[in-house]
Amino acid sequence: MAYPKPKIPIQPVLSLESFNLNRDDGDVPSVLHARHAKFVTSGRIAIAMALQQMGIGKGDTVMLPAYHCPAMVEPVIWSGATPIFYKIHPDTSVDLNDVQGKLDASVKLLIVAHYFGFPQDLLKISDFCNQHALYLLEDCAHCFFGKYKNKPLGTYGDYAIASTMKFFPVYEGGCLVSDRHHINLSPLNSAGLGFEVKATLNTLEKSFEYGRMKWLQKILFAPMWLKDFIWKSVKRKASLGKVSIGPGASDGGFGFEAKWLGKQSAFFSRYLIKHVSRARIVSERRKNYIILQEALSGLPGCRPLFSGLPEDVIPQVFPLIVNEPEKIFPILKNAGVPIIRFGEFLWDGVDATVCSASVDLSRHLLQFPCHQELRAEEQAWMIAQIRKVFLSI
Incomplete structure (x- = not known):
């Protein structure tokens, strides 16, 4: 079924406030505190690169959470390794007893996900991996920022991956980091002028679409009109499979595109990641999450997944368990x-016999944006709509 476009931005969009030069970023903890980092075009590409770094391929087994996005699994299949899915608890924490029961000599890697920005018990998981000679990959797609036990997320595992476009106002992007190992790669190359232009224009268009930076939209009216004229031909060719100038991950698609291996994130994306206010991202996300928590707790037919927001958690979204989704x-x-519906589609064969908690979350968990670019009136409108529906059902 086709639904109308969201009336407020589901992901961060660029605004003048994004830069907020009056704030002191200081030492905001993030995955970039790892000693080595590479910016690529998506989180799924970063997973594939991590597998390459660890030498994982045919004959190896990778353990993944049963609650997942297909983009977590596709790089494993591409590598030739075999995915095995382990249980999580209803609060999304890793069931290490189930992991241990599925270990054999072929298992080389454990992937753990910090769902929605809330960290796993990394000390316990790290000890487990050390005891069983397993690599540990932190999937930080939901937690670019934050700490666990006074140490930034992404610095516990052998490697970690993150998704920059979930936290920054950019069209595309992911990163591979490691605090333990050098990332041995050939120099990453640009994906070409078309990709660089698309990454820039899509970022600006999304901003204009939601009423940000209208002054810039007026200045760029003529070149944007010309771009639209040219772009129609390019998009037509893309729809026919003749050309692809952007990663499918950025446009909400599934599937692993190996051609993006070795390509770096666009210059405009990297520029914004460096220059937007990280302190603002952290403070606004926490503030917006708490507003949603206070407004939606106690409604009939639903409950927040988490009871509160710990001090070191920087949320990606606000997850709400819904009785009748x-x-x-x-x-x-x-x-x-x-x-947002993370994990709405689980990998073939992952059902309640594999992990009932994952199936329940897949069916009943809805996520609402709490990102830093939400305006107060936008969030108030969203809350009013949500409350109205639950109070009327």
């Missing part, structure tokens, strides 16, 4: 409320 979801989507 089949009723709630279409109403909110048709109203233009932005909803």
Whole structure:
């Protein structure tokens, strides 16, 4: 079913406030505190590169959480390794007993995900991996920022991956980091002028689409009109499979595109990651999450996944468990409320016999944006829509 475009941005969009030069970024903890980092075009590409760094391939087994996005699994399949799925608990924590019960000599790597920005028990998991001679890969797609036991997320594992476009106002991007190992890669190359232009223009267009930087939109009216004229031909060729100038991950697609290996994130994306205010990202996300927590707690037919927001957690989204999502979801989507459904589609064969908690989360967990670029009136409108629906069902 086709739903209308969300009335407020589901991901961060660029604004003048993004830079907020009056804030002191100081030493904001993030995955970039790892000693080695490479910026690439998506998180799934970063996973594939991590597998290459660890020498994992045919004949090896990789253990992944049963609650996942297909983009976590596709690089494993591409590498030739075999994915095995382990249980998580209803609060998304790793079930290490299930992991241990599935270990054999072929298992080389454990991937753990810090769902929605809330960290796993990394001390316990790190000890487990050391005891069993396993590599540990932190999937930080949901937690670019944050700490666990006074140490930045992404610095516990052998490697970590992150998704920059979930936290920064950029069109594309991911990164591979390691605090333990050098990342031995040939120099990353640009994906070409078309990609660089698209990454820049898509970032600006999304900003204009949601009413940000209108002064710049007026200045760029003529060149943007010309771009649209040219772009129609390019997009037509892309739809016919003749040309692809952007990673599918940036456009919400599934599938692993190996051609993006060895390509670095666009210059404009890297520029924004370096220059936007990280302190603002952290403070605004926490503030918006708490507003949602206070407004939606106690509503009939739903409950927040987590009871509170620990001090060192920088949330990606606000996750809400919904008793009857089949009723709630279409109403909110048709109203233009932005909803994310991580793990909506699990890998073939992952069912309740593999992990009942994962299936329940897949079906019943909806996520709402709490990113730093939400305006107060946008968040108030979203909350009013959500409350109205739950109070009327």
